[in-house]
Amino acid sequence: MGFRTGITGFLGATLLAFLAGCAPDQxxxxxxxxxxxMPELAFTLTDHQGRTVRGKDFRDRVVLMYxxxxxxxxxxxxxxxxxxRAIHRLGxxxxxxxxxxxxVDPQRDTHQALRRYVTAFxxxxxxxxxxxxxxxxxxxxxxxxxxxxxxxxxxxxVAHSGSVFVFDRQGNPRLVAQPDDSAExxxxxxxxxxxxx
Amino acid sequence: MSATLAQLxxxxxSPTVLVVALAAAALxxxxxxxxxxxxxxVGIARGLAFWTGLGLTYAVLQTHIDYLAQHMFWVHRAxxxxxxxxxxxxxxxxxxxxxxxxxxxxxLRERWLRPLWHxxxxxxxxxxxxxxxxxxxxxxxxxxxxxxxSVHFAAMLSVPYYNAxxxxxxxxxxxxxxxxxxxxxxxxxxxxFGVRMIMVWAIMPPQILLGAYIALSERILFDVYDxxxxxxxVPPLLDQQIAGLLTWIPAAMMSVVAAxxxxxxWLYQGERAAPGSGPSLTxxxx
Numbered sequence: 118m119g120f121r122t123g124i125t126g127f128l129g130a131t132l133l134a135f136l137a138g139c140a141p142d143q144x145x146x147x148x149x150x151x152x153x154x155m156p157e158l159a160f161t162l163t164d165h166q167g168r169t170v171r172g173k174d175f176r177d178r179v180v181l182m183y184x185x186x187x188x189x190x191x192x193x194x195x196x197x198x199x200x201x202r203a204i205h206r207l208g209x210x211x212x213x214x215x216x217x218x219x220x221v222d223p224q225r226d227t228h229q230a231l232r233r234y235v236t237a238f239x240x241x242x243x244x245x246x247x248x249x250x251x252x253x254x255x256x257x258x259x260x261x262x263x264x265x266x267x268x269x270x271x272x273x274x275v276a277h278s279g280s281v282f283v284f285d286r287q288g289n290p291r292l293v294a295q296p297d298d299s300a301e302x303x304x305x306x307x308x309x310x311x312x313x314x
Numbered sequence: 315m316s317a318t319l320a321q322l323x324x325x326x327x328s329p330t331v332l333v334v335a336l337a338a339a340a341l342x343x344x345x346x347x348x349x350x351x352x353x354x355x356v357g358i359a360r361g362l363a364f365w366t367g368l369g370l371t372y373a374v375l376q377t378h379i380d381y382l383a384q385h386m387f388w389v390h391r392a393x394x395x396x397x398x399x400x401x402x403x404x405x406x407x408x409x410x411x412x413x414x415x416x417x418x419x420x421x422l423r424e425r426w427l428r429p430l431w432h433x434x435x436x437x438x439x440x441x442x443x444x445x446x447x448x449x450x451x452x453x454x455x456x457x458x459x460x461x462x463x464s465v466h467f468a469a470m471l472s473v474p475y476y477n478a479x480x481x482x483x484x485x486x487x488x489x490x491x492x493x494x495x496x497x498x499x500x501x502x503x504x505x506x507f508g509v510r511m512i513m514v515w516a517i518m519p520p521q522i523l524l525g526a527y528i529a530l531s532e533r534i535l536f537d538v539y540d541x542x543x544x545x546x547x548v549p550p551l552l553d554q555q556i557a558g559l560l561t562w563i564p565a566a567m568m569s570v571v572a573a574x575x576x577x578x579x580w581l582y583q584g585e586r587a588a589p590g591s592g593p594s595l596t597x598x599x600x
Contacts, residue, residue: 278543
């Protein structure tokens with residue numbers, strides 16, 4: 118009994134240690150580390166120029182992906198402005214970064230509307246839209262919620278996750294930034310990702 | 315109508331869940347038919363327990379309930395109540411191995427499954443897992459483990475960890491409730507009824523403690539739901555409080571139900587037919 122319980126305890130502890138290792142530690146990152154938890158960047162959508170783009174077109178770049186819509190009253194413009202400030206802090210090295218703004222309201226966000234919206238933030242910003250099922254695939258892949266609320270006449274809001282997913286040059290999801298993360302914190306982590314190759 | 319049907323379709327289709335659920339359903343249905351043909355029909359209550367247990371387990375894993383469970387903390391806790399407590403308990407109450415064994419060809423049963431079941435490589439780990447202390451610790455330990463904030467974070471973002479979490483809840487639930495609700499008397503290889511009583515009461519306080527801790531916490535313990543977004547615009551703290559209550563009260567109630575079921579077995583022990591009357595795989599396994 119003693120021996121068996123000992124073995125069980127040992128196996129249990131090993132299993133626990135192994136499984137606890139599945140949560141990536143923060144080790145110096147200022148936004149949330151999600152390395153190894155989610156699948157690589159993959160999608161097929163059209164950008165604000167009307168061209169078909171795929172996830173793998175963005176390999177060799179550090180990519181930030183954010184879900185939002187152009188009629189979004191406050192969170193989206195604030196978050197995109199924070200991202201713009203973070204990228205500006207990096208100077209020229211920030212030029213290669215791409216911010217993918219995926220609309221969760223493709224009905225109202227036409228290519229033209231997206232183009233007007235994203236170009237206001239800078240050349241690194243790319244507007245993306247897709248058929249509802251493409252959008253569903255992408256949001257399921259990154260476990261993101263968006264919900265169209267009941268329309269009040271012509272206008273309606275779309276509730277959505279405010280998180281920004283950050284991918285490294287190999288297309289692996291590495292970090293999640295949240296609306297309350299500062300531009301400094303995001304810039305710090307982007308700098309580190311750019312430096313790590 | 316089509317919207318309702320869409321809610322019944324899998325959110326994240328899992329071939330494994332589909333195959334396991336279909337295999338279990340087919341085996342049990344065939345077993346029921348064989349039993350009926352042999353003039354020993356499976357009782358209505360047992361059939362009802364099996365189909366409800368299987369149906370609930372499938373529903374929380376492979377309908378849009380799973381979508382809600384991924385994005386509302388309290389629905390996640392309700393999902394686990396089904397996966398760890400209610401579903402396995404109902405399945406075990408049906409004694410499905412006895413029914414399914416009828417559907418298996420005798421050769422397969424006698425030449426392969428019985429020797430496999432008695433093989434030391436199976437018996438050894440099974441004995442360890444079914445030690446009353448280990449089983450109780452595992453039952454509660456798994457609930458605690460998947461609710462360690464950093465582990466929960468990883469499990470809710472990563473599909474493989476998420477699946478491991480849900481499967482571990484079902485598998486351990488089946489093992490635990492089988493040990494507690496095994497209808498065999500101690501003389502026939504079942505666990506002593508007093509020990510079973512201690513087990514079902516022992517798992518209650520840790521679950522109450524954990525549920526109360528979550529329900530009464532004044533800060534958000536699990537931020538993964540803020541990262542991915544919630545389906546309904548419920549204040550995060552309210553979501554957490556409901557989740558805590560679900561971990562606390564219904565989970566503890568299941569212990570009370572289990573205690574009554576054990577008491578019933580205890581009172582009626584010996585009245586059930588002796589082992590070997592049905593083609594059970596476990597009839598003589600101790």
